[in-house]
Amino acid sequence: xxxxxxxxxxxxxxxxxxxxxxxxxxxxxxxxxxxxxxxxxxxxxxxxxxxxxxxxxxxxxxxxxxxxxxxxxxxxxxxxxxxxxxxxxxxxxxxxxxxxxxxxxxxxxxxxxxxxxxxxxxxxxxxxxxxxxxxxxxxxxxxxxxxxxxxxxxxxxxxxxxxxxxxxxxxxxxxxxxxxxxxxxxxxxxxxxxxxxxxxxxxxxxxxxxxxxxxxxxxxxxxxxxxxxxxxxxxxxxxxxxxxxxxxxxxxxxxxxxxxxxxxxxxxxxxxxxx
Amino acid sequence: xxxxxxxxxxxxxxxxxxxxxxxxxxxxxxxxxxxxxxxxxxxxxxxxxxxxxxxxxxxxxxxxxxxxxxxxxxxxxxxxxxxxxxxxxxxxxxxxxxxxxxxxxxxxxxxxxxxxxxxxxxxxxxxxxxxxxxxxxxxxxxxxxxxxxxxxxxxxxxxxxxxxxxxxxxxxxxxxxxxxxxxxxxxxxxxxxxxxxxxxxxxxxxxxxxxxxxxxxxxxxxxxxxxxxxxxxxxxxxxxxxxxxxxxxxxxxxxxxxxxxxxxxxxxxxxxxxxxxxxxxxxxxxxxxxxxxxx
Numbered sequence: 001x002x003x004x005x006x007x008x009x010x011x012x013x014x015x016x017x018x019x020x021x022x023x024x025x026x027x028x029x030x031x032x033x034x035x036x037x038x039x040x041x042x043x044x045x046x047x048x049x050x051x052x053x054x055x056x057x058x059x060x061x062x063x064x065x066x067x068x069x070x071x072x073x074x075x076x077x078x079x080x081x082x083x084x085x086x087x088x089x090x091x092x093x094x095x096x097x098x099x100x101x102x103x104x105x106x107x108x109x110x111x112x113x114x115x116x117x118x119x120x121x122x123x124x125x126x127x128x129x130x131x132x133x134x135x136x137x138x139x140x141x142x143x144x145x146x147x148x149x150x151x152x153x154x155x156x157x158x159x160x161x162x163x164x165x166x167x168x169x170x171x172x173x174x175x176x177x178x179x180x181x182x183x184x185x186x187x188x189x190x191x192x193x194x195x196x197x198x199x200x201x202x203x204x205x206x207x208x209x210x211x212x213x214x215x216x217x218x219x220x221x222x223x224x225x226x227x228x229x230x231x232x233x234x235x236x237x238x239x240x241x242x243x244x245x246x247x248x249x250x251x252x253x254x255x256x257x258x259x260x261x262x263x264x265x266x267x268x269x270x271x272x273x274x275x
Numbered sequence: 276x277x278x279x280x281x282x283x284x285x286x287x288x289x290x291x292x293x294x295x296x297x298x299x300x301x302x303x304x305x306x307x308x309x310x311x312x313x314x315x316x317x318x319x320x321x322x323x324x325x326x327x328x329x330x331x332x333x334x335x336x337x338x339x340x341x342x343x344x345x346x347x348x349x350x351x352x353x354x355x356x357x358x359x360x361x362x363x364x365x366x367x368x369x370x371x372x373x374x375x376x377x378x379x380x381x382x383x384x385x386x387x388x389x390x391x392x393x394x395x396x397x398x399x400x401x402x403x404x405x406x407x408x409x410x411x412x413x414x415x416x417x418x419x420x421x422x423x424x425x426x427x428x429x430x431x432x433x434x435x436x437x438x439x440x441x442x443x444x445x446x447x448x449x450x451x452x453x454x455x456x457x458x459x460x461x462x463x464x465x466x467x468x469x470x471x472x473x474x475x476x477x478x479x480x481x482x483x484x485x486x487x488x489x490x491x492x493x494x495x496x497x498x499x500x501x502x503x504x505x506x507x508x509x510x511x512x513x514x515x516x517x518x519x520x521x522x523x524x525x526x527x528x529x530x531x532x533x534x535x536x537x538x539x540x541x542x543x544x545x546x547x548x549x550x551x552x553x554x555x556x557x558x559x560x561x562x563x564x565x566x567x568x569x570x
Contacts, residue, residue, distance in 0.1 A: 011370060015381050018367055022445065023384045025399045028410065032402065044417075045410040087298070090291040098288035099279040107292055110299055116556050117303045118503050120525050121549045124538050125309035126302060145302035148295045169278050178280050178287055207392030209507035210525070214533060225394050229511050232398075240402050247395055255390040262386070262450075 033057070033244035040240050052241065059239075060231075060246035065219055069227040073206050074253060076142045076223065081201035083143065085194055088152025093182050095153070096160040097168065114150040119211060130215055141215040142223070146205070152197055159193050160186065199261040203254045224250040307549070313542035325539070332543035341519065342527070342544075348433070349502060349523040356437050356505075357497045360444035361490070368452035369478060382453065389446030393439070397508030400439040401425070425513070429520025432513045436521055440505050447500075448493050455489040456482070495559045499552065524548065 028047070032040060035050035060066060095108060119126070126145065127136075135141040163186075171181050212223045228250055231243050280287075314332055316325040336342045371381050388396065403411045406424040415423050425431040459482055467477050483490075506525040509515060515522035515530070524544065532541035 008375065011373075011375065012377070015367075015370060018363075019381050019384045022388065022442065025396075025403055025442065026387060028403055029399045040408055043407075043413070045408055045413050047410055087295045091295045094288040094291040097280055098285060099282055101285040101288050104288075107296060110304070111295055114299055114303050116549070116552050117307050118499065118552065120503055120528055121545045121552065122303065122306035122310050123528070123545065124313060124532050124542050125306035127532075128309075129302070129306060145298070148298040148303070153295070165278055172278065172280075178284050203390060207395075207507075209392060209394050209504070209510070210529065213510070214529075225392055225507070228398070229394065232511060240405075240408060243398065244402070247398060251391055251395060255387070258386075258390045 029244045030248055032241055033060075033248050035241045037239050037241055041237070050241075053245075056241050056245040057249065060242045060249060063242070064227045064231055064246050065222075066227070066246065066249055068219060069222060069224045069250070070253065072139075072221055073224040073250075076139060077202045077205040077253075079139075079143045080146050080205045081198050083147040084149040084152050084201050085197055087147050088149050088197070089156050089182075089187075089190065089194075091153045092156035092160055093178075093186065095157055097178065097181075111148065111153050112150050114148060123210075123214065127214055136215055137217050137221055139221060142212060142221065149197075149201075152201075155193055155197060156190065159190065163189065195261050199257060202257050206254045310542045310545040310549075313539055314546050316539040318536065318538055328539070332540050333546075335540070336543055336547065341522075344519055345522050345524045345527045346547075348520070349525075352433065352436060352505070352523065353498060353502045356441050356444065356501045357494065359437070360441040360501075361448055361493060361497060363441070364445050364448035365452055365490070368449055368456055369482065372453070372456045385449050386446050388442050389450065391443060391446075392507055393443055393504045394507035394511045396439045396443040397436075397512045400435060400442065401512045404431075404435055404438075427517055429516075429518045432517060432521050436505060436508055436513070436523075439508050440501055444497055444501060448497065451489055451493055452486070455486040459485050491559075491562070495555060498555060502551075 031047060031049060033056050034053040035046065036052040036055075039046055039050055039052075091111060095104070098104075130136050130141045133140070135144075167185065168181070171185060176185075207225065208223075209225045212226050213229075216222055216226065228243070228246055231246055232238050313325075315327060315329060317328045317332065318325055367385060371378050371385070391399070403409050404423055404425060406412055406422070406426055412423045415421060423431050423434075425435045463481055464477055467481055472480070503525055505523060506529065509521050509523060509526045510529075513521040515526050525548075528541055528544045528548070531537045531544065
């Protein structure tokens with residue numbers, strides 16, 4: 001009995017140290033965002049709650065035009081995530097519930113191949129393509145090229161293959177049309193997968209960096225990640241307190257999406273694991 | 276054999292697939308082929324004309340010390356980061372997968388880094404370890420006498436890169452491991468315990484084989500993400516320096532493509548990256564079914 005208690009104590013000790021180490025940077029970022037600029041640059045560095053919180057957040061908001069950044073990032077993240085979900089469900093449905101139509105395998109391969117073509121592999125021509133389409137510096141460039149998703153198609157296809165065949169058979173006897181089956185039977189069943197994919201994709205798009213850096217220029221379509229980079233001057237002393245305030249604001253949306261949907265996220269993936 | 280909709284609906288299958296296929300071909304396959312095409316050309320100094328140069332871009336890359344430096348550093352950096360983030364998150368996931376007090380609090384605090392981008396993670400760690408303002412670098416120096424200065428020292432900047440991206444991946448891996456561990460049946464572990472298996476044996480003989488599919492999946496995903504997304508950290512913090520210590524391949528590609536406007540030279544780098552990604556993907560498909568245990 002005593003041995004178990006001691007090992008429990010060590011376990012807790014280890015976990016507390018690990019968790020503090022991992023959570024500390026976030027706490028630190030927040031504390032820096034409350035200091036004034038002189039306190040940031042005093043030695044030894046201070047770990048305390050400063051008095052300049054409101055000023056820093058106000059300055060971060062105004063100098064980065066944060067309202068616009070949040071709007072842009074939120075818009076492209078939601079549109080891209082939804083676009084991916086709709087297109088993935090349609091494709092997965094076609095692959096799972098229709099017979100061996102001509103070219104099925106090759107079409108499946110075409111979608112799978114997206115895995116092998118991350119942005120850096122095609123960045124120059126894709127940029128030129130945006131230029132030719134007059135899409136540079138627009139929402140189109142930030143959303144449309146990302147609508148297709150091999151991960152999404154695989155996720156839903158995997159899930160549809162685990163649904164009992166009797167479901168379709170029974171529906172077919174009732175004379176159901178494919179779109180009706182998709183809409184009123186499959187969609188409600190796919191809820192936790194939809195939520196899981198939405199969460200992952202929302203955070204993915206929100207945190208995208210290279211592509212917005214390359215294709216956007218004006219403030220009209222600038223996203224949070226790039227707005228924050230622009231707060232860091234290359235030649236002067238950065239105001240880390242203001243930068244951290246902007247960073248904290250900029251991480252709240254993905255954090256909220258993540259924490260509210262976390263349960264479904266875990267369920268969505270746990271389901272995948274079953275088969 | 277699963278029942279399907281009748282053949283008369285086949286047109287609908289094509290219709291449902293067409294948006295995905297059109298997007299993949301237009302924005303992924305066609306530009307990738309054009310990368311290959313462009314890699315055989317060199318732009319004139321004013322960028323108004325393209326000259327066919329055959330394999331010259333590749334020859335120059337593969338004999339360039341700068342490029343080998345980038346490639347080597349990227350691979351070493353990726354390997355270390357993936358190893359740290361996967362093993363540490365697995366350890367934490369296994370330890371919090373117990374019925375102990377406060378486990379929910381531990382879990383909910385460990386997943387937060389996932390919401391931060393690589394760039395954000397870079398900024399936070401950059402400040403924490405900053406030679407002038409960072410509290411961590413200050414106490415490291417105070418306690419050990421070692422000066423961690425990523426602004427001047429290449430190896431410090433390289434270590435900072437590893438820390439910042441391991442931290443970001445940790446949250447991501449932790450969620451997947453937690454989900455996977457939920458599927459390991461407790462009765463299996465209990466019966467092993469009755470047979471006298473100690474925690475290490477239980478882990479290596481039961482838990483680890485059962486979660487190996489997800490571990491393998493994470494290994495591939497981590498490798499690709501770390502390899503490509505660390506760009507954000509480099510661009511906000513180190514800009515490839517000091518002394519090219521953090522000049523990873525994606526950053527070099529970006530500089531050549533969009534700052535020096537050497538599109539052919541940059542495209543050749545894209546093709547080299549494709550060869551690496553293709554290698555990883557083929558490895559994935561080849562071994563996913565064989566070396567990995569499924570439930």
